[in-house]
Amino acid sequence: MNQSEKRQSLIHELLKEAPEFQGLSVPSDSEGQKQLLRGLMNIRPPRKCSREFLEIQDSYLTAETAAKGITDFSELTPLKEALYLWQGDITTLRCDAIVNAANSGMTGCYVPNHRCIDNCIHSFAGVELRLACNELMKRQGHEELTGQSKITPAFNLPCKYVIHTVGPIVHGPLTSRDCELLASCYRSCLDLAAKQGLTSIAFCCISTGEFHFPNETAAEIAVETVENYLKENGYPIKVIFNVFKDEDFIIYKKLLTP
Known part of the structure; x- marks a missing residue:
């Protein structure tokens, strides 16, 4: 066919x-x-x-x-030691794991053709990803807590795994608790990557967009949290910050340029 x-x-x-x-x-x-x-x-x-x-x-x-074109992370050049910035479709990135900004149900976005990253990842991974996530949630017995993560195979994506994390949803003014929970997302994902022995991970812009976290503050937390984690734990993993919009690329490039 x-x-x-x-x-x-x-x-x-x-x-x-x-x-x-x-x-x-x-x-x-x-x-x-x-x-x-x-x-x-x-x-x-x-x-x-x-x-x-x-x-x-x-x-x-x-x-x-x-047909969309696959980018191998090994072709990228780091902006700082072990830290990369890449603008593109995360579902076309070949690395050990990509991070999905999930909701607390953890089984994907059910809105037909929604443009959120959760929907995109599930759409191109295939129907087995939702089933795998659902089995994790059934064993856990409750929805995922904000700031925590789960790992699944990536099925039809070019990466090996998907790490699903639940970021904070910002209602009204940004709070210190929102910032703490977002930092927890990055640490939790890196903990899972280390436990699995992964050597590369690509982070999307967690909690921005549909979850209303201010983009610039979110980027600052992402870079600071990842840098501190790598220094404190000494784990040899390459971290790719994946962005889609030009304005986010500018923000991250400024933060990552020595």
Whole structure:
């Protein structure tokens, strides 16, 4: 099957799982089909699916990511010792682990085609990521606490693992507690990376955007926390600060330039 045939097969199977969408017309254009497929994956509850579905999904998603272009972290140049800055789509970065800014439910964003990083990561990792996260949450027995993290395989992403962390949601003026919890996210992720023996990790801008943490303050906390962690623990890990917007790139470059 080519990509179009794989995409239509996946849509057909997901529609069969959802009786409420029976009769829904499938767009004839590829972009419309991509949006529909992603939306159906986004709303799909965490449950197992057939081996055939996974084989087609994995082949399709791997090809889609390859078409976007994969960046290997080893090609990047550090701005400071062990600290890197990269502007791009974190789902196309090849490194040991990328960090996902998750919500406390930890099973991904269920809003169809939402532009948050949680949605993007789950969409390109595939449906197994939600199932893996759900199994972690069932064993834990409660939602994830703010400032804490969990690690899962990355499935169809070019990285090896995804570390999911719950950042603080800012309501009104920024508080010292918000700042403490954000710093805890970075430490928790690095603790998991060290425990797993990882040698590279890419952080997204945790808690900014949908969670309303001021970008500049968030960047200051991120860089300071990571630098202090590396000094105090002596763990030999390469840290990539991943940004998407130009304004965030400027902020981080200023903080990381000696």
